[in-house]
Amino acid sequence: MATIYDVAQRAQVSPATVSRVLNGRSSVDPDMATRVQEAVRELDYRPNSVARNLRRSRTTLWAVIISDVGNPFFTAMVRGVEDVGQRAGYSVVLCNSDEDPAKEAQYVTAALQDQMAGVIISSSGDPANVRRLIEAGTPVVAIDRQVSGANIDSVLVDNEHGAHMATEHLIEGGYHRIACITGPRKVSTAAQRLRGYQQALKAHGFGAPARLVRYSDYREEGGYAAMASLLDAGDPPDAVFAANNLMTVGALECLVDRGITVPAGIGVIGFDEIPWAHLVRPSLSTVSQPTYELGRTAAMLLAERITEPDRPPSTVTLQTTLKVRESSLRS
Amino acid sequence: MATIYDVAQRAQVSPATVSRVLNGRSSVDPDMATRVQEAVRELDYRPNSVARNLRRSRTTLWAVIISDVGNPFFTAMVRGVEDVGQRAGYSVVLCNSDEDPAKEAQYVTAALQDQMAGVIISSSGDPANVRRLIEAGTPVVAIDRQVSGANIDSVLVDNEHGAHMATEHLIEGGYHRIACITGPRKVSTAAQRLRGYQQALKAHGFGAPARLVRYSDYREEGGYAAMASLLDAGDPPDAVFAANNLMTVGALECLVDRGITVPAGIGVIGFDEIPWAHLVRPSLSTVSQPTYELGRTAAMLLAERITEPDRPPSTVTLQTTLKVRESSLRS
DNA sequence: GGATCATGGCGACCATCTACGACGTCGCGC
DNA sequence: GCGCGACGTCGTAGATGGTCGCCATGATCC
Numbered sequence: 001m002a003t004i005y006d007v008a009q010r011a012q013v014s015p016a017t018v019s020r021v022l023n024g025r026s027s028v029d030p031d032m033a034t035r036v037q038e039a040v041r042e043l044d045y046r047p048n049s050v051a052r053n054l055r056r057s058r059t060t061l062w063a064v065i066i067s068d069v070g071n072p073f074f075t076a077m078v079r080g081v082e083d084v085g086q087r088a089g090y091s092v093v094l095c096n097s098d099e100d101p102a103k104e105a106q107y108v109t110a111a112l113q114d115q116m117a118g119v120i121i122s123s124s125g126d127p128a129n130v131r132r133l134i135e136a137g138t139p140v141v142a143i144d145r146q147v148s149g150a151n152i153d154s155v156l157v158d159n160e161h162g163a164h165m166a167t168e169h170l171i172e173g174g175y176h177r178i179a180c181i182t183g184p185r186k187v188s189t190a191a192q193r194l195r196g197y198q199q200a201l202k203a204h205g206f207g208a209p210a211r212l213v214r215y216s217d218y219r220e221e222g223g224y225a226a227m228a229s230l231l232d233a234g235d236p237p238d239a240v241f242a243a244n245n246l247m248t249v250g251a252l253e254c255l256v257d258r259g260i261t262v263p264a265g266i267g268v269i270g271f272d273e274i275p276w277a278h279l280v281r282p283s284l285s286t287v288s289q290p291t292y293e294l295g296r297t298a299a300m301l302l303a304e305r306i307t308e309p310d311r312p313p314s315t316v317t318l319q320t321t322l323k324v325r326e327s328s329l330r331s
Numbered sequence: 332m333a334t335i336y337d338v339a340q341r342a343q344v345s346p347a348t349v350s351r352v353l354n355g356r357s358s359v360d361p362d363m364a365t366r367v368q369e370a371v372r373e374l375d376y377r378p379n380s381v382a383r384n385l386r387r388s389r390t391t392l393w394a395v396i397i398s399d400v401g402n403p404f405f406t407a408m409v410r411g412v413e414d415v416g417q418r419a420g421y422s423v424v425l426c427n428s429d430e431d432p433a434k435e436a437q438y439v440t441a442a443l444q445d446q447m448a449g450v451i452i453s454s455s456g457d458p459a460n461v462r463r464l465i466e467a468g469t470p471v472v473a474i475d476r477q478v479s480g481a482n483i484d485s486v487l488v489d490n491e492h493g494a495h496m497a498t499e500h501l502i503e504g505g506y507h508r509i510a511c512i513t514g515p516r517k518v519s520t521a522a523q524r525l526r527g528y529q530q531a532l533k534a535h536g537f538g539a540p541a542r543l544v545r546y547s548d549y550r551e552e553g554g555y556a557a558m559a560s561l562l563d564a565g566d567p568p569d570a571v572f573a574a575n576n577l578m579t580v581g582a583l584e585c586l587v588d589r590g591i592t593v594p595a596g597i598g599v600i601g602f603d604e605i606p607w608a609h610l611v612r613p614s615l616s617t618v619s620q621p622t623y624e625l626g627r628t629a630a631m632l633l634a635e636r637i638t639e640p641d642r643p644p645s646t647v648t649l650q651t652t653l654k655v656r657e658s659s660l661r662s
Numbered sequence: 663g664g665a666t667c668a669t670g671g672c673g674a675c676c677a678t679c680t681a682c683g684a685c686g687t688c689g690c691g692c
Numbered sequence: 693g694c695g696c697g698a699c700g701t702c703g704t705a706g707a708t709g710g711t712c713g714c715c716a717t718g719a720t721c722c
Contacts, residue, residue: 003676005677013702014702014703015678015703016680016702017703019678020701023679026701027700028702032701046444047677048385048444048677048678049678050381050388050390050445050446050676051708052679053381054379054676054677054678054679054708054709055677055707068410069406069409070406072403072606076401078425086427092425093422093423110422112377113378113379115381136332249610253610275403275605279580280610281611334709335710344671345670345671345672346710346711347672347673347710348671350710354711357669357670360668363670378709379708379709379710381708382676382711383709383710384710385676385708385711386675388677
């Protein structure tokens with residue numbers, strides 16, 4: 001691999017001049033510039049980014065810390081980040097935390113050691129990891145989930161409103177014992193979606209008995225178990241609102257196994273889409289999030305923060321939309 | 332951020348000794364070692380990996396070049412790579428080529444400039460990109476798709492056999508005008524799956540008329556269009572084998588739009604799973620690939636090649652399995 | 663007493679960027 | 693027309709933060 005010295009020698013100039021031509025920071029004699037350009041082409045020279053990174057003490061890497069790319073929700077998000085990052089000259093490093101703060105901490109450490117240019121994080125709930133990044137001066141954007149006690153750029157959706165819509169929709173469909181399967185207590189979206197559910201019940205004069213609420217883990221197995229637990233308790237629900245896509249699938253599987261028909265036996269609505277939800281029978285009603293747009297927006301915020309570190313942090317809240325399909329329509 | 336010099340000063344040793352303690356390459360007096368450890372802890376010192384990378388002239392990054400993480404097939408693969416990479420101390424950089432050789436070339440350039448430790452690639456069909464990596468001495472592993480004319484580590488599946496099974500299954504189910512929607516001509520898996528289909532037809536005394544074959548793009552829209560084209564041609568098929576998951580979904584959507592029932596009107600079988608295929612009605616018959624395992628295996632091969640560059644390249648072929656569900660069972 | 667071995671420090675090195683200084687040119691003013 | 697100052701441009705050299713080869717030193721063993 002050719003170095004800047006090889007180019008300099010061939011173009012009969014100093015390495016500094018080559019650097020100047022390539023980075024355009026200061027003007028150089030057009031003659032020399034063309035000589036340098038030619039030498040670069042002839043040698044197929046590409047600057048060594050590791051050396052450049054060391055000198056500039058920042059890289060062109062972004063860490064994207066999420067719980068699991070396997071979840072289509074995060075997949076689309078990551079794709080949105082990557083598309084924007086790529087255009088802006090950044091590479092995306094994928095970090096699956098599996099909701100484990102310890103694993104998340106490892107990735108944060110790596111981001112710091114590797115001097116990554118920025119981090120986009122869907123926090124597993126422990127604000128300490130984000131705090132470390134802030135203290136080190138690494139630009140951070142929170143995506144999907146808020147980070148408590150940290151005043152940082154955030155891209156969220158109107159979770160409470162979405163959950164409210166979903167619950168209200170079930171109420172209006174004539175369901176009256178509506179259960180909620182929500183996520184881990186430490187995760188902000190789980191709390192917000194639960195609150196939206198509770199407020200919708202209250203607004204319609206229903207009680208919100210704790211017996212109809214299950215805290216679970218945002219996973220398929222958790223959704224299955226929570227559904228089973230709801231069914232096994234006395235006075236089972238006639239509808240269920242599940243706070244994310246995987247738990248919705250888990251709940252559905254439980255209902256299939258028990259031979260309970262949807263929506264006649266139990267109405268089901270989920271938060272966030274599953275791929276090809278329209279092909280599933282009964283087709284699945286959901287609160288749909290603009291996941292790709294979520295990723296794009298976070299990436300744009302991160303890029304801006306890197307170029308303009310002192311800008312006050314902003315929070316962008318994107319809208320959810322209710323997608324009514326068959327699983328929540330009783331008649 | 333503390334540097335190695337700060338640690339050295341506090342521990343009353345030379346920077347070299349600190350380095351030795353941290354990397355364990357040569358023995359150090361236990362007394363000094365503990366002094367160093369303490370200083371490291373007190374200063375919360377973390378080696379600057381950029382500097383380390385420059386000196387060692389290699390990083391701890393892997394590029395994973397695929398067409399699209401949005402495709403669940405690749406998602407699971409990437410997850411497999413990441414899990415193994417993370418344990419081995421590598422970070423995974425995500426690269427979506429969208430089947431575009433030019434975009435792929437950009438990522439290859441980035442991998443070279445960033446001195447990445449290795450590349451796992453599902454080639455879009457242009458062997459030139461892989462050749463550049465090989466020439467630069469960057470370890471490469473081909474995943475899912477072969478790279479023609481390159482003798483490199485590869486992890487593949489038995490595409491021909493899988494396609495053969497799928498086609499044979501349709502034949503045995505009584506279908507006799509079986510169409511095939513395959514992928515881009517340049518992609519190895521498309522050719523292999525087509526061949527498996529053709530051989531199965533031949534083995535059972537059927538002709539393999541070109542009128543029943545469509546080359547498409549491995550995307551949903553392409554599958555839709557190919558299905559429409561098959562239906563609009565004279566003498567339409569009574570069954571279809573689609574060579575990947577997205578095209579299968581596209582074909583299904585076309586059939587739904589035309590009001591053709593599956594499997595009564597047309598039998599359908601796809602290659603590779605879609606998530607929650609069992610929830611789709613009719614549930615989808617597929618040739619299932621061990622996608623996560625594919626990623627894991629490729630990652631392990633890459634790790635081995637990095638530590639042992641002169642090992643002869645090996646090709647691992649994983650097995651596909653036929654998952655018979657409702658969409659291919661006529662009666 | 664000499665050879666061997668373990669171990670620590672010095673300094674070069676990785677490839678690039680950039681502060682600083684030097685040099686040349688041009689313009690303006692006397 | 694000459695001198696001085698300002699500005700533009702180029703090269704030298706140092707800095708970035710670790711790693712590692714080489715050499716010196718001291719201890720140990722035969």
